[in-house]
Amino acid sequence: IRRPPRSTPSNSSAASDVYKRQGYNGRRRIIIGSHCAAMYAIATSGGKDSTFALWRAGQEGMSVTHVFHLYGTEYERVRFHGYRPRMIELQAEALGLKAIIEPTRSDQFDDDFSAALRKVKDAGLSGVIFGNLHLEDVQQFYRERVEAAGLEYRDVLWGRDPALSLREFISEGFRAVVVSVWLKLLDGAFLGRELDERFAGDLAALDGVDPCGENGEYHTLAYDGPCFAAPLRFTTHGAHETENNVFLDIRPA
Numbered sequence: 044i045r046r047p048p049r050s051t052p053s054n055s056s057a058a059s060d061v062y063k064r065q066g067y068n069g070r071r072r073i074i075i076g077s078h079c080a081a082m083y084a085i086a087t088s089g090g091k092d093s094t095f096a097l098w099r100a101g102q103e104g105m106s107v108t109h110v111f112h113l114y115g116t117e118y119e120r121v122r123f124h125g126y127r128p129r130m131i132e133l134q135a136e137a138l139g140l141k142a143i144i145e146p147t148r149s150d151q152f153d154d155d156f157s158a159a160l161r162k163v164k165d166a167g168l169s170g171v172i173f174g175n176l177h178l179e180d181v182q183q184f185y186r187e188r189v190e191a192a193g194l195e196y197r198d199v200l201w202g203r204d205p206a207l208s209l210r211e212f213i214s215e216g217f218r219a220v221v222v223s224v225w226l227k228l229l230d231g232a233f234l235g236r237e238l239d240e241r242f243a244g245d246l247a248a249l250d251g252v253d254p255c256g257e258n259g260e261y262h263t264l265a266y267d268g269p270c271f272a273a274p275l276r277f278t279t280h281g282a283h284e285t286e287n288n289v290f291l292d293i294r295p296a
Contacts, residue, residue: 081169083197084111084143086185088121089134091219091238092200092255094265095212096174097138099199101270110135111171113147113159124262125223125290130277133295134265137275141166153188160192170195176205176257205255209243217268221261222291228252229260231289234282238263264293 083100087093087110100107114121114128121128128144135142143162147155163171171189175182175198182198189196200208212219219238224231229252236242246254253260266275276296283290 081195082106082108082167083170083172083195084109084163084166084168085140085172086111086174087131087134088112088124088262089126089131089265090124090263091212091217091265092174092176092208094174094217094219094268094270095208095215096172096199098215098217098268098270100172100197103199105172105197105199107140107172109141109143109163109166109168110138111159111163112142112144113156114144116146116148123223123259124264125283125288126264126293129295130264130275130293133277134275137266137271137273139272156188157192160189160194164192164194168194170197172197172199174198174200176200176203176208176255178257205253205257206243206247209238209246209254210240213238213240213243215269217265218274219263219265220291222264222293223262224289225259225261226284226287226289228258229256231284233261234289235279235291 083105085093085097085100085107087097089112097107110131112121112128112131114131119128120126121131131144132142143159143166145155145159145162147159160171171194173182173185173196182201186196217238221233221236221238224234243254246252256262264275264277266277278294278296280292280294283292
């Protein structure tokens with residue numbers, strides 16, 4: 044989850060209470076901590092920022108038990124990313140989390156969002172964690188609605204430098220691929236690229252491009268990293284282009 048739909052179609056000590064070593068080749072996995080009074084959902088579209096926010100929340104000692112995603116009914120796809128909601132379900136499984144995945148209509152988004160938040164509350168969760176960095180209008184939009192539902196709003200990446208956040212995501216060992224590019228702001232050649240130091244360097248060399256794609260320049264699918272119990276497996280089947288965007292055709296393996 045980042046922007047609402049357009050109107051037209053080194054571990055900290057706190058983490059030790061939330062993370063523990065599992066038998067997944069040394070991977071770390073988010074665990075449901077019954078000892079934690081507050082449990083949260085991570086708002087996600089499957090990309091790098093929400094995945095990194097999940098990781099950072101664990102480092103801050105927060106217990107995250109669910110992913111929370113709202114997809115568009117117009118195309119039955121994840122907005123701005125282009126893949127089917129099934130990929131979010133599979134990513135949740137790879138992370139060892141439960142999933143609350145709900146459809147929303149662009150012309151009735153507020154109503155559908157409110158209904159989805161009621162399901163978050165009914166699941167016994169205290170709040171929703173987001174991965175926004177610096178877009179105040181986006182933060183305000185979601186904060187107002189989350190708090191109106193009686194839930195806590197958390198933005199664990201807020202105020203971080205986008206270039207630093209991207210490089211930390213990479214250096215922590217996360218893996219992600221670019222699944223969509225907004226052609227007005229970024230060259231389509233970035234589609235399908237892995238997020239690595241070369242990728243970060245290439246973005247840094249471009250004027251007017253947010254390193255984390257906060258302006259919609261690109262979107263990603265995170266598929267492996269420290270908080271994954273196992274890699275998210277997928278296949279690619281070429282690309283398809285709309286008027287202003289190009290999408291990688293991502294499908295479950």
